[in-house]
Amino acid sequence: MKLYNTFVLLLAASSGYARIIKKCMKKDPNFSYTKSGDIVISEPIDRNNVTITIAATSDMHGRIYPWEYAIDEADNDAGFALTDTVVSKIKEDYPNTLLMDVGDLLQGNSAELFIKYYTHPTVQALNLLKYDVWIPGNHEFNYGLSFLQRNLKHFNGRVVCSNIKYADSLKYYLLPYQIYSISGVRVAIVGATAPHIKQWEASNPDHFKNLEFLDPIESLKTTIKAIKGKYDILVGAVHISRNGEYEAEGKTGAFQIAEAIPEFDVIIAGHEHATYCDKINDTWVLEPGRYGSHVAFTKFDLVKENDHWKIVNIEAENIGTNGVTPSQRVMEKFKWVHEQSLADANEIVGKVDADFIEGVDYITSKSKVTTMPRAQIEDTALMDLINEVQTYYAKSEISTAALFNNNQNLKAGDFKRKDVAFIYKYDNTLMGINIKGENLLKYMEWTVGYYQTVKEGDVTIAFNPDFRSYNYDMLSGIQYEIDLSEPEGRRIKNVTFNGKKIDPNATYKLALNNYRFGTLTSNGWATEADVYYSSVNDPKPTIRDFIAKYTQEVLGGTISPKCDHNWKIVGLPKSFNDPATIAKIKSGEIKIPRSSDGRTPNVEPVRKI
Structure with missing residues (x-):
């Protein structure tokens, strides 16, 4: 029998049948979920x-x-x-x-x-x-x-x-x-x-x-x-x-x-x-x-x-x-x-020498947002830190990042891994892409769709309840203004890079997370061919990892709040921040509406009283 089997194998190898046998023996490379069939949980009654x-x-x-x-x-x-x-x-x-x-x-x-x-x-x-x-x-x-x-x-x-x-x-x-x-x-x-x-x-x-x-x-x-x-x-x-x-x-x-x-x-x-x-x-x-x-x-x-x-x-x-x-x-x-998660959360990665945001809530100045998050109304040291880290490791000229938690802040004291997770909620990876100036501007117009257009009599800025806050990005490496007196698609103004107006035909290096890259590709603002860097194969690939690494290896273990105020909101009415109305908001007499699912704060502007 052994001699016969050897003969068959030699015949197959010498006559070209080996290719056919190999093909027939080749397994389906796809994952196969094999569970099937109806399930009886309890017998008929x-x-x-x-x-x-x-x-x-x-x-x-x-x-x-x-x-x-x-x-x-x-x-x-x-x-x-x-x-x-x-x-x-x-x-x-x-x-x-x-x-x-x-x-x-x-x-x-x-x-x-x-x-x-x-x-x-x-x-x-x-x-x-x-x-x-x-x-x-x-x-x-x-x-x-x-x-x-x-x-x-x-x-x-x-x-x-x-x-x-x-x-x-x-x-x-x-x-x-x-x-x-x-x-x-x-x-x-x-x-x-x-x-x-x-x-x-x-x-x-x-x-x-x-x-x-x-x-x-x-x-x-x-x-x-x-x-x-x-x-x-x-x-x-x-x-x-x-x-x-x-x-x-x-x-x-x-x-x-x-x-x-x-x-x-x-x-x-x-x-x-x-x-x-x-x-x-x-x-x-x-x-x-x-x-x-x-x-x-x-x-x-x-x-x-x-x-x-x-x-x-x-x-x-x-x-x-x-x-x-x-x-x-x-x-x-x-x-x-639980114990392993707690140990990781409390690992110290550095020191914070001063609070990054004074008054997380824009109106009440408290640490928990009940009206509007300051970080989405004005530039802050916290968002600048995240963009600084992304710029460094992606070797980019411009960076973009979102506020994932309305209450996020860094307070003076030990900087622990749980603080990294607090300021960067998701374990996204980092990417660097080449993007045309024209597409950069289109993307910027899209992301400021988070805001509603303001009108005279508005005391507060309102957010679009149909636009998730994690889709609103703030950019660094460029100077720009957001004119909220304009309708969607016409709000981005006076965008400059190194003191010069953004050239629609020029190419810029942009750092962003993997999810935002998906947004850009789905809208035709970027393609796979534009990617020049991806951290996905790095030993520690997440932006959280890079924040900890940057703190330890670049900043020497101590982080300090720095804000370059490279963007601002303009076109606000004279009624904005009206003192009498703001006082009633602070006292709780006037409530700022939230979206029906509770995920978006401030979905309607408060009008001047």
């Missing part, structure tokens, strides 16, 4: 009525303990330790409960410390708490496919998403749906995620290699058509904001999905970090906030008619976690994660 419930979390962003490591303080409405208490009570009251997470699990709150672990602690938490379903969010792709796919496999439940396919084969990347049998009732979960992941991960194409992110409505429709007649309850689980975003705004959000696909009995959403529970036509659409502040809860009452289950009542609400007792099993199981 011998009665004609039943209650099924769905509990869901979303946008946990690394929160296991109720603790915010960037400020090293307890967070009384965050973490799996709190959501588990709420879910355990739900399961006690309603044994027929399905539990799911709607994405953005693996990033945030020191989650990056555990990337190299065989199974990330947050996925360990899903398994401990017996989650049935996980919908991937956009931040799941932040650390590359190898990390993500390892954790997808290690999750004991099912990962569901209908709008991600392989570009070469058009096969589904994950399960488009999952059907569960609960007391004989067939519950179908159909998932989708935000379709802009390529844009957000544009600086790291390997993070979405060979993947296509498709229109969620069309993908959901196709999936639902394929399972027609196979479910009694149809649940949409979408990591998509209420009304979509960018070019899809008002087209493919969770509300538009409910309108386009009335077959859904409920849609549980994520991504927006908002807390809402609304009915769109006959479909409940709800989102449980962020970090574990709420658990989305939906209750279905069904009766059996002609041997088929029929929904007779649906109730939906978001159950808050503030004030609940933390789950002991979570606190015990993940004590090591």
Whole structure:
């Protein structure tokens, strides 16, 4: 037999068959998510009525303990330790409960410390708490496919998403749906995620290699058509904001999905970090906030008619976690994660010799913003520091950065890693690109769309509630003015570089984070060919890493506030900062409105009294 096998191999090698055999033996290089098939959670019951419930979390962003490591303080409405208490009570009251997470699990709150672990602690938490379903969010792709796919496999439940396919084969990347049998009732979960992941991960194409992110409505429709007649309850689980975003705004959000696909009995959403529970036509659409502040809860009452289950009542609400007792099993199981995160947060990287922003709130001068963040009204030493670091390591002429936390500041004293995380919330990487002056100006006009146009009688500057604050960037290396008396698209004035007017045809070197690069490429203001530097392959690639490194290696361990006041807002009315009206704001008699989701302060100007 051995002689025969040797002969066959020699024949193949000598006759050209080796190439054919090799091709036949070649494995599919794509990741294969092999879990499939309907799941029976509980056997059919011998009665004609039943209650099924769905509990869901979303946008946990690394929160296991109720603790915010960037400020090293307890967070009384965050973490799996709190959501588990709420879910355990739900399961006690309603044994027929399905539990799911709607994405953005693996990033945030020191989650990056555990990337190299065989199974990330947050996925360990899903398994401990017996989650049935996980919908991937956009931040799941932040650390590359190898990390993500390892954790997808290690999750004991099912990962569901209908709008991600392989570009070469058009096969589904994950399960488009999952059907569960609960007391004989067939519950179908159909998932989708935000379709802009390529844009957000544009600086790291390997993070979405060979993947296509498709229109969620069309993908959901196709999936639902394929399972027609196979479910009694149809649940949409979408990591998509209420009304979509960018070019899809008002087209493919969770509300538009409910309108386009009335077959859904409920849609549980994520991504927006908002807390809402609304009915769109006959479909409940709800989102449980962020970090574990709420658990989305939906209750279905069904009766059996002609041997088929029929929904007779649906109730939906978001159950808050503030004030609940933390789950002991979570606190015990993940004590090591908490301790390791605390140790990292309190590592000293340098000294701060003076406060960077005096009066973080523009009107009250307090350290917590209740009116307007000073750093978005005037140039500050804090934003200049971030841009200084980016300029240095990207070897650029110009830099751009955003205020990720309205309250961020550096106070005199020890400079710890938690302070770095506080002033730079995300673990973005650094890039340097060549950009034409014309495109630089277009980008600048786009980013100041964060402001509303002012008019006479306005006492305060108002922000655009439809423009996220993390998209408003402040630039260094150039001088410029923002004229808020002008409409969007005509506000950037008097832009100079080294004392000369910006040349639309000249090329400038711009430092920016990887997410903003995605914005520029999606708008046609930059391409991959314009990249001259990317930190993604550096041993410590994040802008947070560079801030710590710059403090230690360039500044000698001590940072001091410096502000060059290279930009300012102009075109303000005479009524701006009217003393009498400002006094009433300070006293609390006049409240400055916030956006409905609470994420954007100051969305309407206060008028002169």
